[in-house]
Amino acid sequence: MVGQRQTVAFLGPKASYTHQATLECFDESVYDFAPQISIEDVFQAVQSDAAHRGVVPFENSTNGSVVFTLDLFADLPNRYPDILVCGEVYIGVNHCLLGHAQKLAVTVSSGSGSPESSGRATPTTSAPNPAVPRTVPLMDLKHVKKLYSHPQAWGQCKTFLSGYLKGVERQDVSSTSKAAELVAQDTGGTSAAISSRIAAKIHHLDLLASGIEDFPDNTTRFFVLRKASADASAQSSDSENHIDTNMDEDMSRYKTLVSFTVDHNDPGALAESLAVFKPYKLNLTSINARPSGIVPWNYIFFVEIKGRRLEKDGAVNAALKDLGDTAKGWRWLGSWKSEL
Structure with a gap:
């Protein structure tokens, strides 16, 4: 229409x-x-x-x-x-701890921790000098009995959680804003969410701590x-699928994502598959692996490279052709302009 x-x-x-x-x-x-x-x-x-x-x-x-x-x-x-x-x-990403305020905490000097805790996790043999959180709570956290957030947030706020909320129950949810929504519905006021400052405004929650991520x-x-x-699923090369029709010398301004599988019983199969990009001077910027879901301990690999797929010829197309000779199967997952 x-x-x-x-x-x-x-x-x-x-x-x-x-x-x-x-x-x-x-x-x-x-x-x-x-x-x-x-x-x-x-x-x-x-x-x-x-x-x-x-x-x-x-x-x-x-x-x-x-x-x-x-x-x-x-x-x-x-x-x-x-x-x-x-x-x-x-x-x-600036993570905040959102919840329901119970009482104001005693003012503390920056970096020295809260009245109840220094914020430093208990030293262990493997970590004799644990890190100190970058921030301190703005309010008392003794009433917090349950935390909600997206699974990724736990790993981004490990130091603060270990220092001030160690042992508190954690519940994974679909997003950080969903976490704030659930805490807003908690009539008991004993839950908190790792979420954003804007979520605090939308859901009328108190800011219990700000900037709790490990790295600024x-x-x-x-x-x-x-x-x-x-x-496109048949790996065709046409402009409708955003495969560029013009050669571009500055391939480093673009990225391409590819997935592939290899024969795990073939020694060197993975190394040979990764090596196909080097002759074409395509820099691998990341590699990930996930279980294949077909055979235990077999994996599907993801590689991100600098460069983009062109309509005809080009370094990426040449490398993918060679990848077809070394891998069991591969899939082009897109090319796009780098914003880094």
Whole structure:
């Protein structure tokens, strides 16, 4: 329909970090935003044409890759054969502890800890000098009996949690904003969420602590997803699938994601598959592995390289042709402009 607004699906609810990433990429006055409950729901929305684009978290600078997203790219049940990455965005992540204030804490000097704790975890043989959190609680945390957040957040806030909330029950939820929503519904007031400052405003929660991430430059990378045309799953090369038609000397400005499997009984199969990129001077920027789901202790590998797939010829196409000779199977998952 002419003039119909296109939809962008993202991991919701609103106020999630993925929502912030979506706002960075798309103009809300032009697109309809559709928050989804899970990352898989975003994949499904794009695959089914319910959404023109999708935005999902892929990797965090502190805690590594988002395994939920990797597993969906692995796509063992073959539910999302047409999903491609067409863009990326980096969002700085400033985690806060949100909840219900009980009483004000006694003022403490910066970096010295709260009245109840120094913030330093108990020394052990393996960690005789544990780190001290970068921040101190703004309020007393004795009443907090349960924590909610996305699984990635635990690993990004390990020092603060070990120093001030060690032993408190943790509950994984689909997003940090969902965590804030659940805490807002807690009439007992004994739960807290690792979430964003904007989520505190939306859900009318108190800021119990701010900047609780381990590193000040904590950043998450998000992928923008699109659906390929009907023949893209057969690895065709056409402009409709965003395979560029022009040679570009500065290939370092672009990235490409590829997945592949190897014969685990063939010595050197993985090394040979990774080596196909070197003759074409394609720099591997990351490699991940996930269980194949077919044979125990067999894996599907993901490599990200600098460069983009062109319509004809080009270094990436040549390397992928060689990969077909060394790997059991491979799949091009998209090429896009680097925003790093």
